[in-house]
Amino acid sequence: MPGALIVQSDKTVLLEVDHEDATSARRAIAPFAELERAPEHVHTYRVTPLGLWNARAAGFDAEQVVDALVTHSRFPVPHALLIDVADTMDRYGRLTLEVVDGRLVLRATDRPVLEEVRRHKAIAPLLGEALDDLTIVVHPSERGHLKQELLKVGWPAEDRAGHVDGESHPIALREEGWSLRPYQEHAVDGFWHGGSGVVVLPCGAGKTLVGAAAMARAQATTLILVTNTVAARQWRDELLRRTSLTEDEIGEYSGARKEVRPVTIATYQLLTTRRKGVYPHLELLDARDWGLVVYDEVHLLPAPVFRMTAQLQSRRRLGLTATLVREDGREDDVFSLIGPKRYDAPWKEIEAQGWIxxxxxxxxxxxxxxxxxxxxxxxxxxxxxxxxxxxxxxxxxxxxxxxxxxxxxxxxxxxxxxxxxxxxxxxxxxxxxxxxxxxxxxxxxxxxxxxxxxxxxxxxxxxxxxxxxxxxxxxxxxxxxxxxxxxxxxxxxxxxxxxxxxxxxxxxxxxxxxxxxxxxxxxxxxxxxxxxxxxxxxxxxx
Structure with a gap:
């Protein structure tokens, strides 16, 4: 039977909803294609560079993306599109951020790429001396800003510079009467292997438990940023129930309280409170040597938190969300400053397993x-x-x-x-x-x-x-x-x-x-x- 997809040269992909293969076709393209329109019978997806780079960071290669399109397409896939997919995905990893002899450097796999980006007027001021034809020194404070600018010019840098461990703090999961679900374990593994990034799970699928498990992996002081005070207290209650942490180890930094403890839960609203042109509470970020920063509902991050996150690139960062959709189009900033999407569980798969x-x-x-x-x-x-x-x-x-x-x-x-x-x-x-x-x-x-x-x-x-x-x-x-x-x-x-x-x-x-x-x-x-x-x-x- 003909496939459920029609792949077009403008990078749109049409999915016939009533086709018997529609579910498997949707699942195959979900890691790299974004839905644009969804009327009754034919849904329109678009293959974007950011979608392809997210897939690449999550472990997909161009061969898998091409195979998904070719396998489920009703008609031959335009050859130019397949070439473009391969070329776009190949751009991720051609530039890497690394630490060499104690210094942060931008390293390229080939000289023309490095020459192209270093001549860009927004990037040149962020770079220091050249160590050789393929390596340029970067000041650590510019790590986040550089990643943002490289993404804008179509050369996303893979950040391999690692993270400081931060101040150690013992955290263990209490697993009496419960255990992590398989997809939660996969999410934690994907995040930990990648170093920093975003985990996407449906509402009700236990994102807080993924955060707790990441904290147990890090064994370090943790700053958790949440949407409001009620959410802060729900995080605290869940951490007390699921981990070895005690009330004395968890602090709340909100309009009501200003506690800085080994695990501190702060609200975005307070952090972005502005007085006389300054953000007085952003000093919280330097209050301790954090080993992990968790962003709950990462798709809601306000602009000041993006700016402060640009300075936090040496810390492990975990973003949690049910959808990476941002109506302001700042998904690029999530990718470059928090990290790529490391795990994404389709809602219907979690439903089929009985978890939602x-x-x-x-x-x-x-x-x-x-x-x-x-x-x-x-x-x-x-x-x-x-x-x-x-x-x-x-x-x-x-x-x-x-x-x-x-x-x-x-x-x-x-x-x-x-x-x-x-x-x-x-x-x-x-x-x-x-x-x-x-x-x-x-x-x-x-x-x-x-x-x-x-x-x-x-x-x-x-x-x-x-x-x-x-x-x-x-x-x-x-x-x-x-x-x-x-x-x-x-x-x-x-x-x-x-x-x-x-x-x-x-x-x-x-x-x-x-x-x-x-x-x-x-x-x-x-x-x-x-x-x-x-x-x-x-x-x-x-």
Missing amino acids: APAECTEVRVALSEAERLAYATAEPKERYRLAACAPIKDAVVERLVARHPDEPVLVIGQYLDQLETLAARLDAPLLTGETTVRGRTRLYEQFRAGAITRLVVSKVANFSVDLPDASVAIQVSGAFGSRQEEAQRLGRVLRPKSDGRAATFYTVVTRDTVDTDFAAHRQRFLAEQGYAYRILDADDL
């Missing part, structure tokens, strides 16, 4: 009234999404959806506070927003986990690093425009396996014939790449 719950995704479409359509049509473009996302008809639809699941824990998630306040009142449910105190958030999460409350209305503060294992239904009413990673994170709130084995249910309520529909299609792209299909349902059919 299967999920049913449904897009429920509602319509504006004639008066609302007129208001929408005459509104300024920047106001249109809010008008569509907060359409009053959504409130009644959410009520009907909640009523369909009377005995299940339900999360209602949205972007706009006035919309969420209305829904909380109509559902007689607690509301959790950015203004809810850390103590208040913790109390609500505990009540939800204990079953004392079965409905919770949450803003975007619950997108990340929230452990609600019993939540089985999520209803999304509005989001951050077309954010793919937000959609993935919101589905992730309900993917932890259920004690009774039931599937998770994810609804997204969308206003038809508006930008709400366009943004919804964009948000769903990442999940479509992972094999999730959205059923479209008219609200009148509920």
Whole structure:
């Protein structure tokens, strides 16, 4: 039977979704191709240099990439594309950062490459004296900056310069009653072998345990950077439960506390607090001789953290995320400053192994009234999404959806506070927003986990690093425009396996014939790449 792929000379790859070989074809190209569009029947992927370099860093070679394309392609693969794939992947490793006689150097496999990059105006100031025709000294402080600039000109450097051990600190995993899952062990091995880099695992698949296991490998002081204080405390609780660390060894560096201990958990928000043009808390990075820096939800790194990470290239760095998608396009910075993708587990594979719950995704479409359509049509473009996302008809639809699941824990998630306040009142449910105190958030999460409350209305503060294992239904009413990673994170709130084995249910309520529909299609792209299909349902059919 003809293959499921059509590979085109512009580096787009079309996948026929209904083809019997679609799943294996998607799995074969996932390490190096990025999904661009995912309508019903044909998905469009693109082969990019960054995707190919990530695959190369993860151990794939050009022969494997070519074989994946040729094996699953319906028609002959354009020869020029195959040559370009090989040439692009060959660029990774032609330049390496190494330590020679105690000095950091940039070394090339051939002189023309080195001459090309050293003459680039952004790179020349970062380089020192030439030791020979293939080797140039680099100041250690420029290690991260140089990697960024080399990536921009299409010559990614493989960083073999190693890492300082940092201050040693004993950390062991407690494995009474549990053990690392096979994919978690593979993730840790991939990271440790590579030295630094990113591990991509689905929400609910235990990224925190990968971090704990990496810490046990490093046996060193560790700085953990997280999204918020609730996430910091969940990390602390998990480390206390899963490792030999005691409360006295784990410090919290947040708005509430300023503790620097052998293992310190800090929030991105505090680190990026700016006063009179400076970031006073970045000194935390020099407070100890860290042996490992862990970036939770690495796809969310703010610009100041990228800048400080450029100075941390001598430390081992582990990025954890469910999706490397960044709507600001800074995946290049993650690659160059944190490290390449070292491990990536497809969501559906983890689901098939029983480690995350299967999920049913449904897009429920509602319509504006004639008066609302007129208001929408005459509104300024920047106001249109809010008008569509907060359409009053959504409130009644959410009520009907909640009523369909009377005995299940339900999360209602949205972007706009006035919309969420209305829904909380109509559902007689607690509301959790950015203004809810850390103590208040913790109390609500505990009540939800204990079953004392079965409905919770949450803003975007619950997108990340929230452990609600019993939540089985999520209803999304509005989001951050077309954010793919937000959609993935919101589905992730309900993917932890259920004690009774039931599937998770994810609804997204969308206003038809508006930008709400366009943004919804964009948000769903990442999940479509992972094999999730959205059923479209008219609200009148509920």
